[in-house]
Structures are given as structure tokens and as C-alpha cells.
Amino acid sequence: xxxxxxxxxxxxxxxxxxxxxxSLDVADGEFIVIVGPSGCGKSTLLRMVAGLETITAGxxxxxGTRANEREPMDRDIAMVFQNYALYPHMSVAQNxxxxxxxxxxxxxEVAAKVRAAAELLQxxxxxxxxxxxxxxxxxQRVAMGRAIVRxxxxxxxxxxxxxxxxxxxxxxxxxxxxxxxxxxxTALYVTHDQVEAMTMADRMIxxxxxxxxxxxxxxxxxxxxxxxxxAQFIGSPSMNVIEAEGREDGMHxxxxxxxxxxxxxxxxxxxxxxxxxxPAPDGPLALRVLLAEPLGANTLLHGxxxxxxxxxxxxxxxxxxxxxxxxxxxxxxxxxxxFDKQTGRRxx
Amino acid sequence: MARQVTGMVERHGMGLWLTxxxxxxxxxxxxxxxxxxxxxxxxxxxxxxxPPMPVWPGDRxxxxxxxxxxxxxxxxxxxxxGNSLIMAVGIAVGKIIIxxxxxxxxxxxxxxxxxxxxxLIFLTLMLPVExxxxxxxxxxxxxxxxxxxxxLIFPLIASxxxxxxxxxxxxxxxxxxxEAARVDGAGPMRFFWDILLPMSRTNIAALFxxxxxxxxxxYLWPLLITTDPSMNTIVMGLxxxxxxxxxxxxxxxxxxxxxxxxxxxxxVVISMQKLFIRGLVDxxx
Amino acid sequence: xxxxxxxxxxxxxxxxxxxxxxLPLCLIAPQVVISAVFFFYPAGQAVWQSLFIPDPFGLxxxxxxxxNFEYLLGDxxxxxxxxxxxxxxxxxxxxxxxxxxxxAVMADRLVKSAGVYRTLLIWPYAVxxxxxxxxxxxxxxxxxxxxxxxxxxxxYDWNHVLNEREAMGLVVVASAWGxxxxxxxxxxxxxQAVPRSIIEAAAIDGARFWRRFFTIVLPLLSPTxxxxxxxxxxxxxxxxxxxxxxxxxxxxxxxxxxLVYKVYSDGFVGQDLGSSAAQSVILLVVVGLLxxxxxxxxxxxxxx
Numbered sequence: 001x002x003x004x005x006x007x008x009x010x011x012x013x014x015x016x017x018x019x020x021x022x023s024l025d026v027a028d029g030e031f032i033v034i035v036g037p038s039g040c041g042k043s044t045l046l047r048m049v050a051g052l053e054t055i056t057a058g059x060x061x062x063x064g065t066r067a068n069e070r071e072p073m074d075r076d077i078a079m080v081f082q083n084y085a086l087y088p089h090m091s092v093a094q095n096x097x098x099x100x101x102x103x104x105x106x107x108x109e110v111a112a113k114v115r116a117a118a119e120l121l122q123x124x125x126x127x128x129x130x131x132x133x134x135x136x137x138x139x140q141r142v143a144m145g146r147a148i149v150r151x152x153x154x155x156x157x158x159x160x161x162x163x164x165x166x167x168x169x170x171x172x173x174x175x176x177x178x179x180x181x182x183x184x185x186t187a188l189y190v191t192h193d194q195v196e197a198m199t200m201a202d203r204m205i206x207x208x209x210x211x212x213x214x215x216x217x218x219x220x221x222x223x224x225x226x227x228x229x230x231a232q233f234i235g236s237p238s239m240n241v242i243e244a245e246g247r248e249d250g251m252h253x254x255x256x257x258x259x260x261x262x263x264x265x266x267x268x269x270x271x272x273x274x275x276x277x278x279p280a281p282d283g284p285l286a287l288r289v290l291l292a293e294p295l296g297a298n299t300l301l302h303g304x305x306x307x308x309x310x311x312x313x314x315x316x317x318x319x320x321x322x323x324x325x326x327x328x329x330x331x332x333x334x335x336x337x338x339f340d341k342q343t344g345r346r347x348x
Numbered sequence: 349m350a351r352q353v354t355g356m357v358e359r360h361g362m363g364l365w366l367t368x369x370x371x372x373x374x375x376x377x378x379x380x381x382x383x384x385x386x387x388x389x390x391x392x393x394x395x396x397x398x399p400p401m402p403v404w405p406g407d408r409x410x411x412x413x414x415x416x417x418x419x420x421x422x423x424x425x426x427x428x429x430g431n432s433l434i435m436a437v438g439i440a441v442g443k444i445i446i447x448x449x450x451x452x453x454x455x456x457x458x459x460x461x462x463x464x465x466x467x468l469i470f471l472t473l474m475l476p477v478e479x480x481x482x483x484x485x486x487x488x489x490x491x492x493x494x495x496x497x498x499x500l501i502f503p504l505i506a507s508x509x510x511x512x513x514x515x516x517x518x519x520x521x522x523x524x525x526x527e528a529a530r531v532d533g534a535g536p537m538r539f540f541w542d543i544l545l546p547m548s549r550t551n552i553a554a555l556f557x558x559x560x561x562x563x564x565x566x567y568l569w570p571l572l573i574t575t576d577p578s579m580n581t582i583v584m585g586l587x588x589x590x591x592x593x594x595x596x597x598x599x600x601x602x603x604x605x606x607x608x609x610x611x612x613x614x615x616v617v618i619s620m621q622k623l624f625i626r627g628l629v630d631x632x633x
Numbered sequence: 634x635x636x637x638x639x640x641x642x643x644x645x646x647x648x649x650x651x652x653x654x655x656l657p658l659c660l661i662a663p664q665v666v667i668s669a670v671f672f673f674y675p676a677g678q679a680v681w682q683s684l685f686i687p688d689p690f691g692l693x694x695x696x697x698x699x700x701n702f703e704y705l706l707g708d709x710x711x712x713x714x715x716x717x718x719x720x721x722x723x724x725x726x727x728x729x730x731x732x733x734x735x736x737a738v739m740a741d742r743l744v745k746s747a748g749v750y751r752t753l754l755i756w757p758y759a760v761x762x763x764x765x766x767x768x769x770x771x772x773x774x775x776x777x778x779x780x781x782x783x784x785x786x787x788x789y790d791w792n793h794v795l796n797e798r799e800a801m802g803l804v805v806v807a808s809a810w811g812x813x814x815x816x817x818x819x820x821x822x823x824x825q826a827v828p829r830s831i832i833e834a835a836a837i838d839g840a841r842f843w844r845r846f847f848t849i850v851l852p853l854l855s856p857t858x859x860x861x862x863x864x865x866x867x868x869x870x871x872x873x874x875x876x877x878x879x880x881x882x883x884x885x886x887x888x889x890x891x892l893v894y895k896v897y898s899d900g901f902v903g904q905d906l907g908s909s910a911a912q913s914v915i916l917l918v919v920v921g922l923l924x925x926x927x928x929x930x931x932x933x934x935x936x937x
Binding site: 078099146 | 522524525527528529530531532533534538542543546547549
């Protein structure tokens with residue numbers, strides 16, 4: 001069991017800095033999800049922890065000791081790859097036991113450990129099969145099994161579920177979480193899927209362009225996004241962001257006047273989650289609905305505000321609108337997010 | 349590769365039979381020289397020298413082949429077969445080994461002068477043995493490798509084609525496999541041996557078929573460096589069985605030898621047809 | 634297999650590499666050493682020797698600059714050999730490609746039995762050019778050859794030992810014979826890769842078989858055809874030595890002496906090293922051009 005510490009980690013390819021100083025303390029047994037759009041550096045960060053990429057600057061500590069220079073095999077980590085990276089010519093048992101055999105463990109011991117892991121993952125029946133004879137979910141399990149038998153201090157997951165279909169993904173999400181909790185192993189998990197991040201993480205890092213936009217629990221990030229980027233990346237449908245101006249009497253959006261919970265002054269960006277809007281005949285927001293998408297439990301209403309800005313509202317139940325209807329909406333002041341127009345950082 | 353097709357564009361009735369007829373005629377024409385050689389290898393010399401020779405096999409199969417295999421003309425054909433086998437296998441195995449190693453180095457490492465070496469290997473494509481025969485002969489003579497297996501094999505062993513084929517294949521192997529191996533604690537040679545090599549099995553086999561035939565069918569090079577009949581390969585030794593001057597050639601034995609000369613490569617090609625076609629199409633990419 | 638369903642073009646470089654430089658140098662060393670000793674050194678020697686003329690006793694050489702080349706290019710025999718090579722390789726390429734294409738088109742119309750014909754047709758590919766030469770020599774031998782005898786019965790006096798045209802015809806056919814198999818395999822694979830829907834669309838448009846063939850299929854085959862063109866020319870230039878050596882030994886009156894054969898006969902039989910080396914250098918240039926052509930083709934295919 002181990003803690004992982006990233007201390008101002010940086011990575012450059014030539015003159016191109018792709019990780020611009022990330023710091024993070026991972027507690028023992030904690031499940032950390034690194035989430036962000038493609039190209040944000042999340043995989044690079046994980047691969048630096050794994051030892052597959054060199055660390056340009058900063059310090060990585062695993063279990064309290066510096067690990068920057070250690071080979072992957074000496075870091076006490078195990079990694080599950082996006083495409084599983086199973087050795088195609090080896091059976092399931094051989095795949096899982098390969099690392100142990102290299103370590104020089106006796107055959108019997110390797111076999112016992114492989115059997116135990118297989119049992120845990122319900123792979124016992126499949127031990128003699130080749131990877132190509134397995135379904136996607138089974139391959140995923142084998143990849144996990146390969147990680148488990150090594151009894152590592154840290155699990156690293158690189159988008160492990162992105163090759164599975166939607167239903168299996170939900171199931172595997174649960175399984176991974178349960179397994180990690182049962183084994184109590186510290187885990188770093190990379191994904192671009194914000195639902196995975198929300199459902200699995202103890203804490204998550206929202207990454208953008210090589211920086212950590214926010215580090216916090218899923219609810220933290222959802223309820224108090226630290227930046228415009230984090231605000232828009234987490235949550236579906238994503239948060240409405242509109243230009244507004246804060247004055248003494250409230251927040252002005254075109255002709256509309258909303259409360260000003262932070263007391264900000266001057267031009268700001270105002271963030272309103274679609275699901276926090278409520279219909280109110282005397283509400284301050286006038287939305288001209290252009291398209292209604294009934295999803296069953298709720299309805300998405302896309303349209304334009306009086307000021308001409310695109311806007312989406314998500315209302316519970318079924319809502320039908322006759323074309324070009326103007327809908328009046330309100331929002332609780334504590335659900336309003338105000339961001340600096342220049343820096344995109346949260347105000348208040 | 350069989351396509352499941354039926355439907356309007358397919359031929360029926362007359363058209364279909366006509367197509368079969370054309371194919372059969374084509375096969376017969378293509379096969380005719382081989383058939384004739386086989387017939388000639390089963391009849392007596394007088395039957396051949398008084399044309400027209402028969403078109404159906406005679407009863408001298410055993411005698412002629414025994415004569416060829418164990419006495420031959422200059423040297424028993426069995427000896428030449430052995431030489432050909434050693435040369436063909438030597439070239440195929442040698443090329444595969446050095447190409448695997450160099451392709452592995454080029455793909456999986458970054459080292460000084462890597463590009464220079466890559467281009468050097470590439471340039472050997474432009475230097476077929478036919479173009480550099482005299483100086484290569486001198487090199488072999490200088491090493492005292494005339495009339496030796498190493499002399500037959502080494503000058504033909506460096507192959508840019510095989511190196512490129514393996515390089516191409518290695519590049520399609522997912523990066524994650526090498527990473528997984530590193531996480532599992534495998535060093536480069538361990539990765540090469542445990543993972544890359546087993547994964548290359550089909551490519552190696554396909555290439556072996558192509559290279560075996562390449563080696564077996566060599567003519568000019570063995571002609572130059574094997575002056576001792578006991579070092580002749582069968583493909584080049586065949587020509588040496590013709591008498592100089594006006595003597596009449598021993599046709600049944602010569603034709604039996606040509607049949608023997610084509611059996612090993614034909615067997616390899618037919619029995620490994622799928623691999624062979626794959627190797628052919630891949631290696632010419 | 635086939636031109637159509639290749640894996641996508643792989644990346645040019647690996648993301649992951651192993652560390653160290655000594656190990657890779659050791660790994661690449663065997664190939665580099667063999668290439669250096671048996672390829673680059675001899676090629677360099679050829680260039681070097683092409684600038685000298687050895688004295689009649691072979692004791693020392695005199696530097697003559699480009700004189701060997703000047704002499705060669707002025708030599709009617711060498712120029713004749715160039716012309717012979719051009720004619721020979723054109724004929725071999727045509728004789729090897731046209732029947733192959735025809736047979737492949739026929740085989741492509743057959744669904745179930747195509748594989749059987751393919752198995753039968755790939756035989757000759759495995760037959761060495763030199764052995765092919767002996768087979769054809771046997772059929773056309775002026776004394777015992779069956780075909781020559783039947784031609785005689787028809788009143789045609791076949792004699793490739795004396796008749797230059799007949800000699801050329803025979804080496805062309807013997808050289809092209811095994812190559813038909815090779816070309817057949819490639820054409821057949823390419824035909825199988827032509828999408829069925831395109832053919833059916835053409836059929837619906839009312840195009841009959843041969844019209845479909847010339848207006849739709851043949852253009853789709855053009856990458857394969859171009860590739861085979863280059864490969865067959867290379868074959869005719871460099872790999873037919875065995876055929877010529879067994880059948881005609883370059884005769885009669887050098888009528889079948891192609892460039893590679895001349896390098897051999899001048900260098901080994903005539904012992905004219907300077908000239909042979911100069912010829913080697915010229916051939917090097919030819920191979921270079923053909924290789925560049927081949928790579929142009931690969932580039933073209935990549936961009937498809």
C-alpha cells in the first residue's frame with residue numbers, strides 16, 4: 001500500500017511543454033481519476049508515473065521515496081492499457097503470469113497466484129484460452145488480472161473501458177471500483193469520460209492543456225467548479241456560459257436582470273447548469289425555444305436568450321412547446337457560477 | 349479469400365463451361381514443358397533421339413532416376429541436391445536472422461547513426477549480385493571461400509527486403525505490448541525473444557518460403573564460385589551435364605535431374621501456398 | 634490478401650523505445666558488416682576498376698579516367714547489347730503479363746474452382762529460370778526437340794542455334810513462362826479485391842463483360858499493372874541470366890547477349906576487367922533508376 005506524490009511534475013518534448021507543473025498528493029488506497037479532453041496531457045502524466053515517459057522536471061514519490069529514475073518494473077506499479085496489450089500468442093494464464101516468471105518466481109507459485117487472481121475475476125474457466133478467443137469484457141478482466149497478480153502498490157489505468165460497449169462499461173465501472181476497494185490499492189485512472197470520472201473517483205483532477213484545472217471530489221467539482229473549463233467539462237448537458245455584467249442591482253444579461261450572489265462588478269462570465277433552471281412565469285430569463293428533445297425523465301430545451309446567446313435548459317418530465325415559444329425561467333442564486341472574464345477562474 | 353458471390357454478373361451454362369475450357373487449356377499449355385520433361389525422364393535415350401518422342405511416360409522411371417541420383421554426369425545428383433539444400437536453407441535462415449535483428453534494432457531503439465545504417469541497408473536493394481559479380485568474386489577469392497558453402501551463402505545473405513518486411517511488421521505491433529512488457533520487467537532481448545519473435549511466426553514462415561526459393565534458384569553465383577563439381581548446386585549443375593562439342597546429351601538423366609531440381613521448391617510452394625502468396629504479396633510491397 | 638485490404642499504413646516511428654546504444658549496434662552489426670563486405674566494397678571496387686585498364690599481363694593497371702566508359706559507349710557490340718536488352722525485356726514483360734492477366738480474368742469469373750486453378754498455375758514460379766531454360770531447350774532442340782520436330786513436319790525449319798530471331802523468341806518464351814504464374818497471382822489477388830458493387834453497378838448500367846473489363850476493371854488494376862511492369866522489367870534485366878546461359882549462351886552472333894550476360898562474358902570469359910567493371914557501373918545506374926521508379930509506385934499506392 002502506498003501514497004503517490006507528484007511534486008510540480010513537468011514534461012517537455014523538445015521545446016514543447018506538454019505538462020506544465022502538476023502537483024498532487026494521493027492518499028493510500030485512494031482512487032484518483034484524471035479526466036480531460038484528448039491532448040490535455042492526462043495519458044502522458046500517467047505514463048510518467050508508470051515510468052514509460054521520463055520526467056523532465058519535478059519529483060515523483062511512490063510510497064514516500066523518489067521514483068523518477070526507477071524502471072517501470074521497480075516502481076511497484078501495474079498498468080491496464082486502453083487496448084489491454086495482452087500478448088496475443090500467450091494463453092490467459094501465461095499473460096497473467098509473465099511478469100512473475102520474469103521476476104524468477106517458481107512455477108508453482110506463479111500458477112497459484114494466477115489461479116487466485118483468476119478466481120477473483122471469474123476467469124478460472126478461461127485460463128487456457130488465447131486473447132483472440134475472448135470477448136472484450138473478458139480481455140479487460142485478463143488485463144486487470146495481469147495487474148493484480150503482481151500485487152502492486154499502485155494501479156494505473158489508461159482509459160481501460162473506452163473499447164467496450166456502453167452496457168459493459170457500466171458493469172466494468174462497478175467491478176473495477178469494487179475490486180480496488182477490496183484490495184485497497186491506490187489507483188490512478190485516466191479517462192476522457194466525465195461520467196466515469198464522476199462515478200468512480202474519490203477525487204479527480206480535471207486537466208486542460210497540461211495543467212490541473214481543479215483537483216477535488218466529484219461533487220466539489222460539480223458544485224464549485226474552479227474554472228470555466230472545469231465547469232463546462234463536467235456535467236451533461238454542459239453548463240450554459242453567457243456573458244453578463246455585474247452591477248449594484250444585480251447581474252445584467254442583455255435586458256434581463258438576475259441576482260448577483262457574489263457581488264461581482266463589471267463584465268463576467270455567468271455559468272448556469274441546464275438542470276438547475278426552473279420554469280417560473282415571472283423568472284428573469286426569457287428563452288425562445290427552437291428545439292425540444294424529450295428524453296423521458298426530462299426534456300432538453302435548446303434555444304436563444306433574448307440577448308441572442310445560445311442556451312439550454314433541462315426540465316423534469318415531458319415538455320412540449322409550440323414552435324418559437326418563449327419560456328420564462330428562474331434559478332436559485334446559490335446555483336449561479338460567476339467566472340472572471342479574462343482568466344476564467346471562479347469568482348467568489 | 350473466396351468471395352461469396354452469386355447473382356447477375358456470374359456466368360452460367362455455356363459461358364461458365366467456356367471459361368473452364370480456357371482455364372484448362374491455359375493450365376495444359378503452362379504445364380506442357382514440365383510434362384514433357386517428366387516423360388523424357390521415364391524413357392530410354394533412343395526413344396528421345398528418334399523424334400518424335402512419346403507423349404506418355406515409359407517404364408524407365410526407376411532406372412533413370414537411380415542413374416541420376418547416384419551417378420549423374422559429373423557428380424551424383426544427390427550431392428548437388430544436398431548442396432542446393434544447404435545453400436537455400438542457409439540463405440533463408442541467415443537472411444531471416446540478420447534481418448530480424450537489424451529490424452528490431454531500427455524499430456525499437458534510437459542510437460547513433462541509426463538513419464545512416466537504415467539507408468545503407470536500403471541501398472543494398474540497388475546492388476543485385478548480377479551487377480557486382482567480378483569484384484564480389486574477388487572478395488570471395490580473397491577470403492579463400494571459393495568452392496565453399498560460406499562462399500555460396502554469405503554474399504547473398506544481406507537482404508534489404510526482409511529487413512523492410514520485418515520493420516513494417518514491427519511497426520504494426522501495438523506500442524502498448526512493449527510497454528506492458530516493460531512494466532512486467534522484460535528487457536529488450538527478453539521482449540524480442542518472448543513476445544516479438546512468437547508474434548512474427550507467420551511472417552517468418554512466409555518469408556522462409558520466398559527466400560528458400562530465391563536461394564534454391566540461384567544460378568549465376570554458384571556458377572562463378574563452384575568450380576569443383578562436388579560443390580555444384582543442382583540448378584547450376586544441370587547445365588554442366590550437357591556435353592561440350594558434338595556429343596549427344598544423356599537426355600533421360602538430364603531430364604530426371606531437371607525434375608529433381610524443381611521438386612523441392614514446388615513442394616514448398618504448393619504445401620505452403622497460403623503463406624507463400626502472403627509472403628510474396630508482402631515482400632513486394 | 635490483395636491490394637485492397639491491407640492493414641492501414643503503419644506509423645513511421647515507435648512511441649516507445651528501449652534505452653541504450655550498444656545493444657542495437659550489436660544487433661544491426663551482422664547486416665551492416667555483410668552489406669559492407671559483400672555489397673559496398675565490391676560496388677566500390679567496380680567503380681574504381683572502371684577507371685583503370687590492366688596491362689596485358691595483368692600485373693599493373695593504368696588509370697584511364699572515363700576512357701572505359703567512352704570506349705563502351707562507342708562499342709557497337711555494347712550498343713547492340715543495349716538494344717537487345719531493351720527488346721528482350723519488353724518482349725518478356727509483355728509475354729509474361731498479358732497471358733497472366735487473361736488467365737486471372739478467367740479465373741476470377743469462377744467462384745469455387747478458382748483456387749484449384751491457382752494451385753496448378755503457381756507451379757512454374759517455383760521452377761528456376763535455368764531449369765526453365767533446359768525444359769524449353771529440350772522442346773526446341775534442333776535434334777531431339779518435339780516442338781522443333783513437329784515444326785519441321787509442317788515445313789518450318791526451326792534452328793535457334795543459327796537463327797537470331799528464333800533464338801530471341803525462345804529465350805523470351807522460356808523467361809516469360811515461369812513469370813506468368815507470378816503475375817497471375819498478383820492480378821488474381823487484385824481482381825478479387827475489386828469491389829463487387831462496382832462491377833454490379835456497371836452491369837446495371839448495361840456494360841457487357843469485356844466492356845466492363847476495359848472501362849472499369851482495367852483502370853482499377855492500374856496500380857498492380859504498373860507495379861508488375863517495373864518488377865518484370867527488373868526480372869528481365871537481372872534474373873534471366875540462367876535462361877540465356879542454358880539456351881543460347883548469348884548467341885548466335887551475340888543476338889541474345891543482354892547487359893548482365895555481357896558483364897559476365899566480358900569479365901569472366903573475356904577477362905576484360907576494366908570494361909566489365911564499367912558495365913557494372915552502368916548497370917548500377919539502371920538498377921538505381923528502376924528502384925526509384927518502384928518507390929514512386931509505392932508512394933503512389935500509399936496515397937491511394
